[in-house]
Amino acid sequence: MKCPTLDELSHYVDDLLTEQQHDKLHAHVKSCDACQRVVTAFRGEQQFIKETLQTPVLHDDFTMLVLDQIEPYEQKIIPGKRKSWKRIMLLVAGIVLALGVSATLNPSFAEWIEGLFSTEQADEGLRRAPDAGLVERVNLEVTDKGITLKVEDIVADSSRVAMSFKVLDKNGKAKNPYLDWEDSESGIIVVDQNGTRFDFARMDWREGSDYGLIQFSLRKQEVSEKLTVKVNLVELNGVKGNWRLDIPIDLTKSNVLTKFVPLHDVQTSSHGVSIHMKKMQYSPTSNELMYETGFTAEEEIRIEKEIQQHEAQFGKDNIRPEHVYSEFETAIQYRIENKDQQTIYTHDYNSSFIEEERVGDMELYQGTGQRSGQLGQVLWNQSFIPQQEDDKLTFVLDGVFKTVPADFSVAIQPKELKRNPVSFDYEGNVVTIMEVTKNSDYYLRKSIFPIGKRTSLTIAMDRKREAKSSDLGKWILVDNKGNAYITFAYGGGSDSYLEVYGLDKIPKEFTLHLVSVTRYEEFEGKWEVPLYK
Incomplete structure (x- = not known):
């Protein structure tokens, strides 16, 4: 994966990404020193804001x-x-x-009267939960070291569990509710009666509110009716301690209120991409569309053959998972229309391919894509703020995305770049290689010699891309000795870079090989799938 933009890293820190985007960025950040430094800086800024912009306390008079x-x-x-x-x-x-x-x-007055799920801190789907009778006031709390964690309300739906909570001092005054349990011994999970564990939790926090909000997605697999939220925190507001709670959840009522529309595996294909429609689910706090994309049999055979050619040229370790091979995937561009054939939602899988503005009032609050293990096959699950089933929604396919092997290379002589930058045009991308620099950084390690040194090369590029043109993927650098190295891309536009590790010095000459590319193909004609019975 190439390095994300600063905006994407900021959204990662603020927990504004979908589950799929969060997981993908989290895996990258853990292995990328440069992105770790950016994330650390953002989190420091975030903590500064939390500590300095607290809600003012009104005078007694x-x-x-x-x-x-x-x-x-x-x-x-x-x-x-x-x-x-x-x-x-x-x-x-x-x-x-x-x-x-x-x-x-301060929104706490409205919260005090009806709880967090009546305020703007909750999305519209959660705000509908009280009307459906799905909000349970549990008022469970645990105290340690003079700090109390109080879980106030629970919303239990067939698609998610949401929990509102407060952090209180010994006088009962609300403190900063922000929780950060990543890379720590703390954790909050959901388990069902069969022991199935749901790890993904999303933390929502808003300046000026006394409440925190944690959500768990239940969408990846079948869920039993009895669940338990297990809270195990070892730190609150910088204080070490032990805060444990078990909160029982009953999905019986929400399951009764949930309606399923089987789509009977309706399918089509376009430009080597197959689409299989699975089901539409209407539940009180969300509507969910499930479908699967993959390569057609003929396209998969062709891609496997090209991957094998890349393996022979660059080595299997540089091509197979978790490097380039895992990037060969499929997706779609679509819209949803109401009964009057008005577009109420436009799905932007990759907005850089689409010139038109997003249209419609229907709101996506979470989307995931889970690879099946088969080349290019992804099971997609998109969750929307609820629409009534009698709206007679219709799915309309607009186009397909596919990331496939590429066969393009460019030779570079680093010392000549200042006088003669290397430019090329590939499928609507005009790229200029500007310079190559060597970088060194030092790090601590457990060794007789505790200070280690790591070198890398940075290739600076200027990239201009036409609308709907291909999105360049992974590059492999091959030096003048025939050694192949994976590159890591970050930035964009005039500030695009490739980072290469494992080279102690800048080669006199090397070749960059583009080995993957993402293309968008419009669907010819109109393919519609009713999302109602």
């Missing part, structure tokens, strides 16, 4: 100050009347304080 402001003029003192007038004015002041100040300064 605030109610009387409001009262003084709304009292319009000096009142006559009438025996027996002053007390009830004052009571009315205090009530007015309380209403102003509750509805005005709480709404503008």
Whole structure:
């Protein structure tokens, strides 16, 4: 995987990615020193914001100050009347304080009345859960080291479990609810009665709110009706301790409210990509579309043959999983129409291929793609904010994406680049190789010699890409001795780079081989699948 952009890394730190995007970036960040440094910087900035922009605390005399402001003029003192007038004015002041100040300064008033799932911190699907009777107030808490973790409400749906919580000090005052259990001994998981474990958790946190929100996706496999959320935290607000809770979940009611529309494996193919429609699920907090993409049999044979040629040329270790081979995959571009044939959702798998703006009011809140192990085959699951089944939604295919082997190379003489940069045009990509530099960094290791040195080469490029043109994938560098090295791409546009490890010096000459490319092909005609019975 090439290095993500700064925006993508920022979204990764802020937990704004889909499950698939988060998993992919997390795996990359763990193995990329450069991206780790960027993530560390973003997290430091995030922590600074949390610590310095806390919600202001109102003064004890605030109610009387409001009262003084709304009292319009000096009142006559009438025996027996002053007390009830004052009571009315205090009530007015309380209403102003509750509805005005709480709404503008702190959302906790609305949260206090109806809980987190009535506020904007929850997505629209979760905000519909109270109407469906799926919000359970559990008010479970555990205290250690003077800090209390309080789980207030649970939403249990057939597609996800959401949990709202607070972190309180010994006086009951809400503290920063942000939890960070990655790369630590802490963890929050869901298990069913068969012991099946659901690890993925998404943390939502908003400045000015006393609440944190954790969500678990239940979409990857069949789920039993009885679940347990297991909380095991060893640190809260920088304090070491032990906070454990087991929270029982019952999906019986939500399963009754969930409707399935089998799509009977309706299928088509286009430009070597096959599409199999699986099912549409309508549940109280989300609607889910499940389908599968892959290569046709003929396309898979052709791609396997080209992969074998790459293996013979560059070595199997440079081509097979988890390097280039794992990038050969498929996807689709589609839209969803309502009963009036109006587009209410446009799926942007790769927005750089699509010139038109996204159309429609239907909102995707989570999407995943799970590889099956077969070349190019991906099981997709897209979750939307609920639409009613009687809306008679229709799926319309627009085009297909496929990442396939490429056969293009360019020879580079690094010392000549300053005078004569190397330029080429490949499938709508105009690329100029600007320079090659050597980098060294030092790191600590467990050894007799604790300081290690690591060198890399950076190839600077200027890249311009036409709309809907191919997206260049993985490059392999072959030096003048015939040794092959994997490159790692990052940046974009005029600031595009390839990073190469394992070379101690810049070769006098080397060749860059493009071994994968992603192409978009529009679907010819119109293929529609009704998403209703």
